[in-house]
Amino acid sequence: MKDARSIKDALYEQVARIGKVFSSPKRLELIELLCQGEKSVETLALEASLSVKLTSSHLCELRLAHLVETRRQGKNICYRLTDKSVADLWVQIHVLAEDRLIELQLALQKIVSQPDDWVNSDRDSLLKAARKGEVVVLDVRPSEEYLNAHLPFARSIPLEELRQRLDELPKDRTIVAYCRGPYCLLAADAVLLLKQEGYSAIHLREGVAEWATSR
Amino acid sequence: MKDARSIKDALYEQVARIGKVFSSPKRLELIELLCQGEKSVETLALEASLSVKLTSSHLCELRLAHLVETRRQGKNICYRLTDKSVADLWVQIHVLAEDRLIELQLALQKIVSQPDDWVNSDRDSLLKAARKGEVVVLDVRPSEEYLNAHLPFARSIPLEELRQRLDELPKDRTIVAYCRGPYCLLAADAVLLLKQEGYSAIHLREGVAEWATSR
DNA sequence: TAATCATTCCAGAAATTACTGGAATGATCA
DNA sequence: TGATCATTCCAGTAATTTCTGGAATGATTA
Numbered sequence: 001m002k003d004a005r006s007i008k009d010a011l012y013e014q015v016a017r018i019g020k021v022f023s024s025p026k027r028l029e030l031i032e033l034l035c036q037g038e039k040s041v042e043t044l045a046l047e048a049s050l051s052v053k054l055t056s057s058h059l060c061e062l063r064l065a066h067l068v069e070t071r072r073q074g075k076n077i078c079y080r081l082t083d084k085s086v087a088d089l090w091v092q093i094h095v096l097a098e099d100r101l102i103e104l105q106l107a108l109q110k111i112v113s114q115p116d117d118w119v120n121s122d123r124d125s126l127l128k129a130a131r132k133g134e135v136v137v138l139d140v141r142p143s144e145e146y147l148n149a150h151l152p153f154a155r156s157i158p159l160e161e162l163r164q165r166l167d168e169l170p171k172d173r174t175i176v177a178y179c180r181g182p183y184c185l186l187a188a189d190a191v192l193l194l195k196q197e198g199y200s201a202i203h204l205r206e207g208v209a210e211w212a213t214s215r
Numbered sequence: 216m217k218d219a220r221s222i223k224d225a226l227y228e229q230v231a232r233i234g235k236v237f238s239s240p241k242r243l244e245l246i247e248l249l250c251q252g253e254k255s256v257e258t259l260a261l262e263a264s265l266s267v268k269l270t271s272s273h274l275c276e277l278r279l280a281h282l283v284e285t286r287r288q289g290k291n292i293c294y295r296l297t298d299k300s301v302a303d304l305w306v307q308i309h310v311l312a313e314d315r316l317i318e319l320q321l322a323l324q325k326i327v328s329q330p331d332d333w334v335n336s337d338r339d340s341l342l343k344a345a346r347k348g349e350v351v352v353l354d355v356r357p358s359e360e361y362l363n364a365h366l367p368f369a370r371s372i373p374l375e376e377l378r379q380r381l382d383e384l385p386k387d388r389t390i391v392a393y394c395r396g397p398y399c400l401l402a403a404d405a406v407l408l409l410k411q412e413g414y415s416a417i418h419l420r421e422g423v424a425e426w427a428t429s430r
Numbered sequence: 431t432a433a434t435c436a437t438t439c440c441a442g443a444a445a446t447t448a449c450t451g452g453a454a455t456g457a458t459c460a
Numbered sequence: 461t462g463a464t465c466a467t468t469c470c471a472g473t474a475a476t477t478t479c480t481g482g483a484a485t486g487a488t489t490a
Contacts, residue, residue: 004400005264007325011398012240014319015312019237024448025227028234041467049220054449056468066315075458075466085311092307096300097230100281104229110222183226185219239478256437269479271438290436290488432490439484447476454469460462 021065022093026050027058029183034068035087035209036141036180037148040076087209094182095210111188112203123211126176126204127152136169137204138177140190149208151178159186166197174200181207236280237308241265242273244398249283250302250424251356251395252363255291302424309397310425326403327418338426341391341419342367351384352419353392355405364423366393374401381412389415396422 021027029048033039039047045055059079062068067086068079081087097104129135130153137154139146146156157165159179169175175194179186182205194201236242244263248254254262260270274294277283282301286293296302312319344350345368352369354361361371372380374394384390390409394401397420409416 007322007400008244008398009240010322011319012243014316014322015243015309015398016238016240017316018308018312019234019239019243020447022234023231023238024234025224025231026448028227028230029223051450052467053451056466057449060468072457075464077467082315085314089307089311092304093233094230096304097233099300100297101229101232104226107222107225107229183223183230185222235477241478266480267437268481271436272479275438287487290434292437434487434489436487437485440482441480443478443480445476445478447474449474450472452469452471455467457464457466459464 017065018067021062021067022089024058026054027062028090028094030055030058030062031067031081031086031090032181032183032209034079034081035090035207036145038071038078038080040073040078042076044079084212088213091210091213098182108182111185112191130154130176133173135174135176138169138175138190139179140177140186141179141184145180149212151208151211154178159190162190162193166194166199169194169199171199174202176202176204178204178207181205181210232280233282236277236282237304239273241269242277243305243309245270245273245277246282246296246301246305247396247398247424249294249296250305250422251360253286253293253295255288255293257291259294299427303428306425306428313397323397326400327406345369345391348388350389350391353384353390353405354394355392355401356394356399360395364427366423366426369393374405377405377408381409381414384409384414386414389417391417391419393419393422396420396425 022031026048030044033044033047041052041056041059044050044059045052048055050058059068062079063070067082069082071078071080098108126135126137130137137151139150139154139156140159140162141156142158143156146154146158150156155168157168175191177187177190177194179190184207187203191201191203237246241263245259248259248262256267256271256274259265259274260267263270265273274283277294278285282297283294284297286295313323341350341352345352352366354365354369354371355374355377356371357373358371361369361373365371370383372383390406392402392405392409394405399422402418406416406418
């Protein structure tokens, strides 16, 4: 057996490879996007406001850590998370961050003006209300993401189409809008628009990844 | 509302503060040690083979991320994890790493010569066997760590005292030795010693943090 | 009150990581 | 087969991070 120290160093070194992936804001944003489903490099670059080259190099590091896989589709190369446990880890990290970092809590409050726009969801009761039709759960992400996975009983109206398709929504029931997660601004914009138009609307912080975590 | 991009950047930036903590092998080792209970800077430095200064600076980063708290005890300052969710995150990260990284799996195999030294624990059956007294669960960590928390039905014999206290253990039952977790070598050494002395002994990879995770 | 001692702060050197532009790859599609 | 185009590789530079030595802190203890 080699000496204990060098063995240990090697072990922690390997685990740190995973940790390093989660140490860059840009990579975190890419992971959250990938939680919504498979996406091409170009799409990811666009949505994360990065150059394609830089996106590619970040994705390369994700792949080296075996957290993402690739697949060629036509001319594009599509990236996806290797499995659900990667999304789970992302959720657990950002939830821990929200619990611990006051700065993050403050920054989150800037997303909406009124704090009561939030619903710190009790899943069961939301689910029950949605089943009964008492509320409308609205997915405002791009439709491909909705097709990949969505919350139970959710309807899809991408934010871009929302203004044109307002008449599809009832005015006598509360609209619960959600998007990719707490750091995505789509649902906040949707709620703002809906309120201006006289709808009763609240903002659900959770996205599909958060919803799907075991705890 | 400020522009979407700068808000998002700020949010991911904050979450990355937590990720950064887990991106350094040395900090991971310190976190694992802290999973065993409160420890002074000097103790941590010694066990992680670091200088006191460097240990202090790593701990400072942990504290800035609000993952650890301090308490003065006599002349020493003791660090502890702020709560269980930090330990849970550590466990989830290293388990994910073990699942994904072949290099880590290979490095783990170097710890013991025979692969059947491992028991990829089925918790319930181990618990049952321990309750019935069919196996002896042996905690070989320093006794303070045992006193802080230990596995159900576990007995404590620190590795250093094991050779002198061999007669406390039965030869007709299997000894299941565990320590701080899969990257701690104490249990591996204990199993080696026990086998040389004619005992039936196996190595449990899990420590208290792994055992205590909800999943 | 003074002495002690564990710990932290500070500043600098070495190593690593993030990002940018130009060239190369390699599969698709005509 | 040859043209196209998304993506990756390969420099180089800027920025961060890790680690080391000397000084400073600040609570304890005599």
